[in-house]
Amino acid sequence: MSLHEIRTIYFKPLRSVTNMSDNESCLFCKIVRGEIPASVIFEDKFTMAFMDIFPISKGHCLLIPKQHHVNMLDVDIKVAKRLGVRLAELTRKVHSAFEPDGVINVIANGVGAGQEVPHLHIHVIPRNEGDKFGFLFPDDYREEMAPRDELDSVAKTIRASSDLPSSK
Numbered sequence: 001m002s003l004h005e006i007r008t009i010y011f012k013p014l015r016s017v018t019n020m021s022d023n024e025s026c027l028f029c030k031i032v033r034g035e036i037p038a039s040v041i042f043e044d045k046f047t048m049a050f051m052d053i054f055p056i057s058k059g060h061c062l063l064i065p066k067q068h069h070v071n072m073l074d075v076d077i078k079v080a081k082r083l084g085v086r087l088a089e090l091t092r093k094v095h096s097a098f099e100p101d102g103v104i105n106v107i108a109n110g111v112g113a114g115q116e117v118p119h120l121h122i123h124v125i126p127r128n129e130g131d132k133f134g135f136l137f138p139d140d141y142r143e144e145m146a147p148r149d150e151l152d153s154v155a156k157t158i159r160a161s162s163d164l165p166s167s168k
């Protein structure tokens with residue numbers, strides 16, 4: 001498979017990111033089914049870890065649920081628990097293998113958050129001083145602490161909100 005073909009497949013699901021039942025054409029479902037090659041690190045009944053084909057740094061890999069869930073907004077909680085355990089293991093393994101300065105775990109939930117493949121995946125990315133990857137913070141970030149009553153109010157809103165998948 002050529003890089004062009006992989007890129008085409010990799011980015012194709014962008015257009016169907018809102019179709020939660022679309023696992024026929026899902027890139028990561030295809031990897032789970034063995035229809036697309038992947039450099040697998042480990043897999044169990046519920047999860048799979050493999051190398052990102054566009055690594056930001058040496059050791060950059062992905063952890064996914066084998067079942068098709070779009071992201072954290074629709075994932076089965078039992079699967080999420082299993083992912084949490086495996087994420088800790090994978091992060092430690094990557095850290096131990098390459099001894100980077102640090103390792104960052106990233107999940108994008110939705111196109112607006114930068115999600116490109118509509119199948120839940122957690123990036124495990126080794127970080128080293130001077131690398132070009134990072135969050136982009138606003139210029140005025142940390143200039144002023146938010147007022148406590150405002151933080152309490154936002155916390156209250158989140159606390160009162162449903163954690164069930166949105167029907168919108």
Ligand SMILES: [Zn+2]
Binds near residue numbers: 027029
């Ligand atoms: Zn999928």
